[in-house]
Amino acid sequence: MKDLLTLPDNLLVPKDDGACDHLEGMKFPELNIQNTSKKEVNLAHYKGMTVIYFYPMMGSPNSAPMIGWNDIPGARGCTPQSCSFRDHLSELQDLGVTNIFGASSQDIKEQKETIERLHLPFELLNDSSFELTDLLKLPTFEYKDKMMIKRLSLIIKSGIIVKVFYPVFPPNENAVRVIEWLRKYKA
Secondary structure, three states, rough: OOOOOOOOOOOOOOOOOOOOOOOOOOOOOOOEEEEOOOEOOHHHHHEEEEEEEEEOOOOOOOOOOOOOOOHHOOOHEEEHHHHHHHHHHHHHOOOOOEEEEEOOOOOOOHHHHHHHHHHOOOOOOEEOOOOHHHHHHHEEEEEOOEEEEEOOOEEEEEOOOEEOOOOOOOEEEEEHHHHHHHHHHOO
């Protein structure tokens, strides 16, 4: 069984390549996207503060090792990132976050397994069609002929992207960085 919660010390740090510079201040696109409960959601219509974190691919303890995954800057850490948002949920809500979503292009069955295994109290969004990724022009990378979304987080306030976290490293501190920003934003 693999330890998906512990990040190796020697992970490569992703560099800011400017691929998300266009997002801050952007109106979130009108799009119905399926969540892990198979409901369609349109984040452009959500009121209040929404956090959406994008991750490449959640590993499974019973799956084969992903050869070369640790050599891709920013790829490793989807489980710690998700657990961090789970563990800091009440603090995020206290700071005014009304919705939290994880999002990836990973198969929805695998996303559902992730929610159950990690006891996530929020839904994951499925962008296996890359429709949201394309509309937002999100950065991607390839791993073994599969396209993946690079790790990033957005804070959306009533349909407008007000903050972008990119690149996200280390991923297990993403929720803490969001909390720090929200404290300053509310001050």
